Amino acid sequence: MSEFDELMRQKAVALKYNPDKNGAPVIVASGMGYLAEKITETAMEAGVPVYEDDSLATLLTQLKLGAEIPRELYQAIVDIY
Template identity: 75%
Template sequence: MADFSKIMEKKAAALKYDNEKNGAPMIVAAGMGHMAEKITETAMKSGVPVYEDDSLASLLTQMKLGAEIPEELFQAIVEIYIYFLGFTGDPEKDRAERERRREERKNNLSS
């Protein structure tokens, strides 16, 4: 039963940005539980880097598919794109960098 609860807590969203068609990134997939696992699994199998942020995923999964990201979330999305620019493909190194940035962001918010 614990595994089921753990699965149901997962959330995931996939974004796409086409500067010729959209003014902001848009949500192309979002879901919770089993659907979140499938979104993440599909991204990883396709070589798409995955960024983990539970708070942001919670917000994005509440939005409609095809919706553009609202301005209030632009900074968070920019940070993700910056993260991807430094993506190395080494899961341990990337995880450590993600944790470092998360701590840095947390410290900036509390200052």
């Protein structure tokens, strides 16, 4: 697989959790390919922990921006933190 193909397979999702406003973490950024690379770079530069899990990223990229994660994914997210 070429470097370009590998880049295009990358996925990234950023979550934010504010217990005073939301019942669950919210999708604040999501993307694939170059956008995923930028999301990851921005997180790392800001000192935000980056966790790699392709299966979880695949599920989360299917959600809309601003959506709370579904109850079925709570445990997977808790395991990250």
